[in-house]
Amino acid sequence: MPHSVKRHRRLRNITPEEKSEERMDISVLCIFISVVAGVSALENGLVRTPPMGWLAWERFRCNTDCKNDPDNCISDKLFRTMADLVVSEGYAAVGYEYINVDDCWLEKERDFNGQLQPDALRFPYGMRDLSNYVHSKGLKFGIYQDFGNYTCAGYPGILGYLQTDALTFASWEVDYVKLDGCYSHPRDMDRGYPEFGYYLNQTGRPMVYSCSWPVYQIYSGMQPNFSSIIEHCNLWRNFDDIQDSWASVESIIDYYGNNQDVIVPNAGPGHWNDPDMLIIGNFGLSYEQSKTQMALWAILAAPLLMSVDLRTIRPEYKAILQNRKIIAVDQDPLGIQGRRIYKKNGIEIWARPITPVYQSYFSYAIAFVNRRTDGTPSDIAVTILELGLAFRGGYFVEDLYEDVSYGVLTPDTKIKVKVNPSGVVMLRADVQISYKERQFPPPQSVYRPYDIFQVTRPIFKKK
Ligand SMILES: *[C@@H]1O[C@H](CO)[C@@H](O)[C@H](O)[C@H]1NC(C)=O
Numbered sequence: 001m002p003h004s005v006k007r008h009r010r011l012r013n014i015t016p017e018e019k020s021e022e023r024m025d026i027s028v029l030c031i032f033i034s035v036v037a038g039v040s041a042l043e044n045g046l047v048r049t050p051p052m053g054w055l056a057w058e059r060f061r062c063n064t065d066c067k068n069d070p071d072n073c074i075s076d077k078l079f080r081t082m083a084d085l086v087v088s089e090g091y092a093a094v095g096y097e098y099i100n101v102d103d104c105w106l107e108k109e110r111d112f113n114g115q116l117q118p119d120a121l122r123f124p125y126g127m128r129d130l131s132n133y134v135h136s137k138g139l140k141f142g143i144y145q146d147f148g149n150y151t152c153a154g155y156p157g158i159l160g161y162l163q164t165d166a167l168t169f170a171s172w173e174v175d176y177v178k179l180d181g182c183y184s185h186p187r188d189m190d191r192g193y194p195e196f197g198y199y200l201n202q203t204g205r206p207m208v209y210s211c212s213w214p215v216y217q218i219y220s221g222m223q224p225n226f227s228s229i230i231e232h233c234n235l236w237r238n239f240d241d242i243q244d245s246w247a248s249v250e251s252i253i254d255y256y257g258n259n260q261d262v263i264v265p266n267a268g269p270g271h272w273n274d275p276d277m278l279i280i281g282n283f284g285l286s287y288e289q290s291k292t293q294m295a296l297w298a299i300l301a302a303p304l305l306m307s308v309d310l311r312t313i314r315p316e317y318k319a320i321l322q323n324r325k326i327i328a329v330d331q332d333p334l335g336i337q338g339r340r341i342y343k344k345n346g347i348e349i350w351a352r353p354i355t356p357v358y359q360s361y362f363s364y365a366i367a368f369v370n371r372r373t374d375g376t377p378s379d380i381a382v383t384i385l386e387l388g389l390a391f392r393g394g395y396f397v398e399d400l401y402e403d404v405s406y407g408v409l410t411p412d413t414k415i416k417v418k419v420n421p422s423g424v425v426m427l428r429a430d431v432q433i434s435y436k437e438r439q440f441p442p443p444q445s446v447y448r449p450y451d452i453f454q455v456t457r458p459i460f461k462k463k
């Protein structure tokens with residue numbers, strides 16, 4: 001049966017002549033692994049989809065020099081300004097919600113009662129007042145502490161004050177706590193992170209709990225106990241802090257791809273892997289690279305925490321951050337993290353199962369990534385079936401950046417995409433069913449392993 005695909009420069013049906021490209025080269029590339037079933041997870045009702053918001057660290061660091069750099073120092077004014085812009089520039093309307101303080105907000109000493117106090121010059125109205133302001137904008141307020149004697153930048157850490165600080169944060173109406181792991185013993189974390197989570201819970205105020213527990217343990221050579229981490233944290237860091245460069249983004253992509261069998265099953269509604277902030281709109285990423293970060297973070301079901309100066313961001317980067325279709329992939333209610341299903345010669349394909357689901361057939365978000373640096377777009381040609389999409393009724397396929405849809409494609413349809421160097425083509429393929437047949441299985445439902453990518457020929461051809 002012929003498929004009526006709207007012709008487009010980036011995706012089209014392959015023509016018969018091009019079939020000569022095919023070479024039999026049998027390789028079974030990857031298998032989807034089932035979501036961990038029956039784990040007990042932190043149930044504080046929060047972040048059923050990955051949190052979205054703005055976080056100071058990557059872009060603004062520990063700049064405390066408000067005298068010489070009043071507009072960029074870590075201060076009350078910076079967070080109020082960003083909260084204003086998250087609303088006025090349309091970020092809140094697409095889902096960005098949390099305004100998160102990171103390190104360097106504290107005085108160097110606790111007060112005489114042992115309570116944390118913000119730097120008096122930079123946060124002259126106190127944290128409760130800042131929190132009220134953020135809430136007045138319809139947003140949520142996040143704060144930072146560290147499971148150690150000091151924060152990473154040398155401010156007072158939480159050891160000895162776990163309950164005190166939980167109560168302080170609750171009294172400031174904090175909605176989100178990031179607990180870093182500098183100046184602590186990674187072995188103490190298996191006890192300490194749950195203990196602070198217990199005190200957060202005991203305050204009665206729902207607060208998202210962001211942990212750095214696994215990454216510090218991995219650095220010290222330990223194997224993190226992910227069943228315990230899932231049980232006590234809403235999100236956690238697995239790998240290095242992101243820096244303002246493509247090399248940094250690539251190292252994170254590789255880490256998540258190379259370790260996906262361990263990492264992916266831990267994600268689900270209320271508990272997420274955190275590959276760190278979005279650096280889109282800063283200095284280090286090109287336009288193509290920025291699109292790649294956004295696409296892959298959505299595949300990874302990652303928290304979308306922008307760390308960028310919203311006063312000066314250029315419109316094309318803002319548009320990437322506000323791409324509703326890609327945000328919808330990130331926020332898919334099934335909460336299943338995607339995987340790298342193909343990697344060869346600098347070409348990668350990543351796929352994430354999403355809604356709608358029909359019988360045992362998932363819909364998918366698919367990212368074709370070109371990691372090559374030979375400066376011309378690369379072609380990737382693949383059938384829908386080779387991507388693991390086997391529903392005979394077909395899939396409604398659209399491009400999430402180009403805003404083009406290709407109609408319904410059946411599994412035997414061969415598609416070809418052109419991917420720019422360090423860029424991405426991101427598609428969404430929805431199982432083609434009538435609305436009343438749609439099923440939304442409960443989150444955490446196990447989906448059975450199956451071969452997703454059985455290619456019997458090269459899918460990428462060097463020019
Ligand atoms: C924190 O400080 C206490 C008291 O000085 C000390 O006993 C403990 O070893 C320190 N912990 C770390 C992780 O450095």
Ligand SMILES: *[C@@H]1O[C@H](CO)[C@@H](O)[C@H](O)[C@H]1NC(C)=O
Nearest residue numbers: 043044045201204205206207
């Ligand atoms: C505290 O934990 C209980 C049990 O998991 C949960 O039902 C409750 O919602 C939690 N409360 C807060 C404020 O996190």
Ligand SMILES: *[C@@H]1O[C@H](CO)[C@@H](O)[C@H](O)[C@H]1NC(C)=O
Nearest residue numbers: 190224225226227228229231
């Ligand atoms: C990991 O944590 C779980 C849940 O807290 C616990 O039951 C289990 O014994 C721990 N496993 C190891 C190897 O410590």
